[in-house]
Amino acid sequence: MNEIRERLATAALAHVPFDGWSETTFRAACADAGVPESLARVHCPRGAVDLALTAHAMGDAELRRRLASADLSGMRFRERVAFAVMQRLDAAGDREVVRRATALFALPHLAADGARAIWQTADTIWTALGDTSDDLNWYSKRAILAGVYASTVLYWLGDDTPDLSATRDFLDRRIAGVMAFEATKARLRDNPLTRPLMTLQARIAAGIKAPRTGDAA
Template sequence: MHEITERLARAALPHVPFDGWSQDTFRAACADAGVDESLARVHCPRGAVDLAVAAHRLGDAELRQRLAAADLTGMRFRDRVVHAIMLRLDAAGDREVVRRASAMFALPHHAAEGAAALWQSADTIWTALGDRSDDFNWYSKRAILSGVYGSAVLYWLGDDSPDLSATRDFVERRIADVMAIEETKAKLRQNPLTRPLMEIQARLSACIKAPQSGTSA
C-alpha cells in the first residue's frame, strides 16, 4: 500500500462514524493528512471506496503483526483460528466504522470489493497460521473462512456481551462446524471407495491453481 493511501485511510477513520465512507469523509481525510485532493485521486481514484478498502488492509496488516508476536504454543489448531478471528475483529477498531463499511460493501456495485476484502482476511489468517495447501483445499479453506469471518463481523457488530464472550462463542461454533466438514473430507480420502474420486479432484484443482503459482489472493 502506498504511503499516501495509508495516510489518507488513517485520517479518514475519525470522520467515518459521522459521514460514512463518503465524499465528505474523503475531503476531510485529504485536509487532515495534508494531501492535495488531486494527488489523493491519483492513489484513490474511487475516493472513499478506496479508503475503505485501504482501511481493511490496514486491519489485515495489524493482524499479521499480532499473530507473529502471539504465542500459540499448546493451542489446538481450531483454537488458533478462533484466536486469529478475534484478533482480526479487535484490529478492525471502531465498530461504527466497520458498520458503515459493511453497509457500503453490501451494495450491489461494491459487493465484489467486499467479498475480496473478506477473502484477503481469510488468506491472511491461513497464511499466518502456516497453511501450505496447494490443491482444492487452498480455495476451500479461504472460501469457508471468508464466510465464517463475514458472519462473525455481523454478529460482533451487535454484541454487547462482556469481553465479547458471545462473539467468541459464536466463532467457536462456526469453526467447530468447519472442522467437522474437514474431518468428513479426511475420512473420504481414507476410504478406498471414495479415495480415487478425491485424488482426481485434487489433481484437477492443482491444474487450476498452477497458473497462479507464486501469487496471492
C-alpha cells in the same frame, strides 16, 4: 502500501462514524491529513471507497504483526484460527467504522471489492499460520475461512456481551461446523462406496495450483 492512502485512511476514521465512507469523509480526510484533494484523487480515484479498502488492508497488516509476535505453540490449530479471527476483529477498531464499511460493500457494484477484501483477510490468516497447501486446498481453505470470518463480523457488530463472549461462542460453533464437515469428507474417503469419487476429486484437486507468491491478492 501507499503512504498517502494510509494517511488519508487514518484521517478518515474519525469522520466515518458520522458521515460513512462518503465524499464528505473523503474531503475531511484530505483536510485533516494535509493532502491536496487533487493529489488525493490521483492516489484514490474512487475516493472514499479506496480509503475503506486501504483501512481494511491496514487492519490485515496489523494482524500480521500481531500473529508474528504471538506465541501460538500451546494452542490447537482450531484455537489458532479462532485467535487470529478475534485478533483481526480487535484490529478493526471502532465497530461503527466496520458497520459503515459493511453497508458500503453490500452495494451491488462494490460487492466484488468487499469479497476480495475478506478473501485477503482469510489469506493473511492462513499464511501467518503456516499454510503450505499448493493445490485446490489453497483455495478451499481461504473460501471457507472467508465465510466464517464474514459471518463472525456480522455477529460481532451486534454483540454487546462482556469481552465479546457471544462472538467467541459463535465463532467456535462455526469452526466446529467446518471441522465436522472435514471429518465427514475423511469418512467418505474411507468408505468403499464413495472412495472412487473422492479419489477422482483428489486427482482433479492435484492439478489445480495455488497462485505464485505475489499473485494471491
